[in-house]
Amino acid sequence: MMSESPAHNTDGEARAAAYWLLAPGLCWTALFCVLPMAVILLVSFATRGTYGGIVWDFSLENYGDLLHLLYGRIFGQSLLLAALTTILCLVMGFPLAYYIARLPPRRQAVWLVLVMVPFWTNFLVRTYAWIFILRTEGLLNTVLVKLGLISAPIEILYTNAAVVLGLVYGYLPFMVLPLYAAIERVDRSLIEAAWDLYADRWPVFWRVLVPLTKPGIVAGCLLVFIPSLGAFVTPDLLGGARSMMVGNLIQHEYLIARDWPLGSALSIVVLTLVTGAMSWYFRAHSAADRARRAS
């Protein structure tokens, strides 16, 4: 260490300064992100006390419990509903985002505000509004019966369909906004070039628009899929007892069963699944990208 040249010293000083500058960000991350996660991770290895407390003796029992078929079913159902929600948001969001991105700038702003207006009201309140619309004597059924389109009210509320509807409703803006940003950046002459080179509508879409907006598509899908997977308000209010999702399960373990260790283990599993899938995607993606650029 004594033999370090002055150049090394200033280098080290620069590095130290860099850490000092990073310190506020690092503290913030440690305090609000790493610390809570570490607590949950610790709790997930503890056991439940007789009256719902946490007993600090290390065990893998919680994770073993999760291998039960019931949990697998709930995980499967959650993944399915979240995937369905993501696909529906993408299919509905893309045309809307495209439409907005191609409007004159001033009208774009109006439409973007309209997309965001629902955020100005509490999510819980908006979900109750859906109950009012969907229930047997609700707005939808009343109108359909009055119009003579159906003879008896249809059961929508408290089904998986209602859950997906609620999730799509809630998370559609998270799909539309990144898609809009991506489409808006696409040079219009690229679309014209494809058109000029004999491409019909679908090839223009698949061969040019989709590849060019892929970052927006990925961002939108992540922003919809991840919160959908962990949702608990929507399935709780619109789905009833049979449409339980992982989010409800975790909430149940924490608040009703008072089994914090099991709830924590569930949270860790969800977190690992999502993070694993994401990092796999980005690694595969950037590797393919690098290979393409290097060749």
Added chain:
Amino acid sequence: MADLSIDIRALVKRHGATLAVDHITLDVRRGEFFSILGPSGAGKTSLLRMLAGFETPDSGEILIDGRSMAGVPPNRRPVNLVFQSYALFPHLSVAGNVAFGLEMKRVPQAEIGARVAAALELVQLGGKRDRMPGQLSGGEQQRVALARALVNRPAVVLLDEPLAALDQQLRRQMQAELKSIQAQVGVTFVCVTHHQEEALALSDRLAVMHQGRVAQIGRPQDLYESPATHFVAQFIGLSNELRGTVAEPQAGQATLVCADPALPNRIRVALPAGFRAGGAGVLILRPERVQLAPHAGGAAPDNALPGTVETLRYIGSEWHCVVRIAGGIAWTVHLPNRMTGAPPWTVGDRVSVQWNMADGVVLPLS
């Protein structure tokens, strides 16, 4: 008429209240390098976009290879556009970009491979087929854009300001290359540009557009030597002007009576056909057609005006001389460099500005 590649009849396009294209009629022959030249806002881009099919004419007709293009979308037209920004697909390789049109036309894979290779060879990019557009220089991107159009063997290649994004030196080089590629493939090229030197160098024929109308169509030398309007004369090349009224028309000659009282009022000019006596006219003289002689000396030319050398600029092949003739009139004179760089005059010299009657063109004053 069978030899027409493009036949445009009374084409009109309005953008709001303005007539972007105002009853344009022109034709382009097969295998020709045709340019549409004009200042920005002349309507040339609108015209090009109507040829490509991106804009719909308000009235009039476009025929390509004898077939009306009314209602035919861009992807069904036998034309390909080379965009000003090149519009290369950033997610496809050079070869992928060039193959795009053939893939859309469902050409068999083996044929696509051969044609893409041949097109890239033609633009000298055979070794860069797997590069991404972002890794290419501006000139290389331009070539890919050209290959992407040519590979489809269209009836017409449309070029939108093809060299505008390149620097001066590359521009010269690409000009020559563009011309030689066009000669090799024999495809009709229609090029829109505001760069008059480029248009003159490249084109077999060109149309000068002004405020939505065609001011003149002809070979480059027609436009330079016998401009049809004052606008064309000013827009193509440098011109020296003298304004006045045309008097005493007689046997193909006339006298221009100068408006400026400081000038000798009798300039002999060749009378253009159909010019009425007493009309306001402007004499156009190109800088290289004017000679300078010592004041009150030299051979007796048709016309001579006294002047003073104001500036001298050495550009290598020529001396560019500005001579002040009268208060408001200064002419540019290009003198060949024949004396190993020695200046032919010095600033302040009194000279006689002389020219032959046949070298001037008189046009109605617009």
